[in-house]
Amino acid sequence: MLETSARLLELLSLLQLERDWTSSKLADRLAVSTRTVRADIGKLRALGYPVDARPGVAGGYRLAAGTAMPPLLLDDDEAVAVAVGLGAVATQGLGVEETALTALAKLEQVLPSRLRRRVAAVREATSVVPRVEPPLDLSVLGAVAVAIRGRERLRYGYIKPGGGEAARHVEPRRLVSWGQLWYLLAWDLERDDWRVFRVDRMVAPVPTGARFPPRVLPDADVVEYVIGRISRGTWRYRARVLVHAPAVEVAAQFPAPLDIEVVDESTCRVELGADDPDRLALWMTQLDVDIEVIDGDELAEAFARLAARFHRAAGGASVP
Structure with missing residues (x-):
């Protein structure tokens, strides 16, 4: 018995x-x-x-259904299916990425090693049409989430925008999903300041086992803080444009984060940037809508060069 x-x-x-x-x-x-x-x-x-x-x-x-969520029991197959499903949801831009990632971190923390191997095998054997470049390593994302939840310091390599790898030692605090990318807000112990890191550039994050008391966050609105740091710190050229399309449609078509201000139902202002204004101008033509440069001489000149190139390609044909 x-x-x-x-x-x-x-x-x-x-x-x-x-x-x-x-x-x-x-x-x-x-x-x-x-x-x-x-x-x-x-x-x-x-x-x-x-x-x-x-x-x-x-x-x-x-x-029956109750007023609170009690613990559930999952067999091996169900646990593997839930872990794989949560990992997929975390990268699909469905609006519940952070919640899915938190649930995944809790689940993987208690999975037996035999089930972790099965989850890894399913992920390695599965291919999908990529939406994120470079592809996101869920094991890295999960390791960061577990460290945040346990208030544990992390060490990892970090690929800098210009190439090359640097070591980082941080106190991780929050993960933020913006566009199709994940960012980590962390206190950099060597630089004694808050830093924002792209998760897809992190290499082999390893929890150190050292716990830390949480510092006061740099801003009450963490998402806005991260967006501001990304916008100010990563673009060599900046510009503001008026886009004759709804803000929701513009945000959905751009694979990179944008700072979008709604003007009305069919128009929005976008603040964006890049290291190469010509590449940015070519990128924006893919919206297939009318665009007006409000501020940003480099981008306006890039559009002029692009227009001349397209006109030559068309052999001087007039626009119908």
Whole structure:
């Protein structure tokens, strides 16, 4: 006969498998009396599991929806499926990336090694049409999320924008998803200041085991702070343009983060930048909408060069 705690887990697992169970059927599966089943049902209710009971010969028990989310039991296949699914959601731009990543970090922290290998095998054997360049390593993202949750310092290599790798030692605080990229806000221990790092440029993050008390964040709105740091710190050329398209459509078409201000339902102002204004101008032609440069001589000149090149390519044909 199973011990009480193990029997309760087995009973909970059975209730999650089928919609309705009679007392006698549960008693047979658990090798106990129907009186013990009733006692165990009462213990599950005390733990917060909403178990409904129906009286009579045809009555029985069922696990119902409650006002709070109780713990769930997953078998091996279900745990692997949930982990793989959460990893996919975290990179698909569905608006729940941070929540999915937090759930994934909690799950992978308790997965047995045999299931972690299965999850890794499924990811390695699966190919999808890439939406992020370079592709995001979920193991890196998961390691960072676990360190944030445990308030544990991280060491990792970081690929700088100009190439080359530098070592980093940080206190990680928040992950921010913007556009199709993930950014880490962390306190850089060597530079004694807040820094923002692109997760796809992080190499082999390793938790050091050293815990840290959380510092006061540099801004109450972490997302706005990260966006500002990215915008100010990574662009060599900056420009503001008026785009004759809804802000939602513009944001969806650009693979990189943008600072977008809604003007009206069909127009928005965009502040953006790049290291190469010619590449930025070519990139913006892919929107296939009218654009006006409000501020940014380099971008305006790049559009002029691009227009001349397109005109030569068209052999001087007039616009219909």
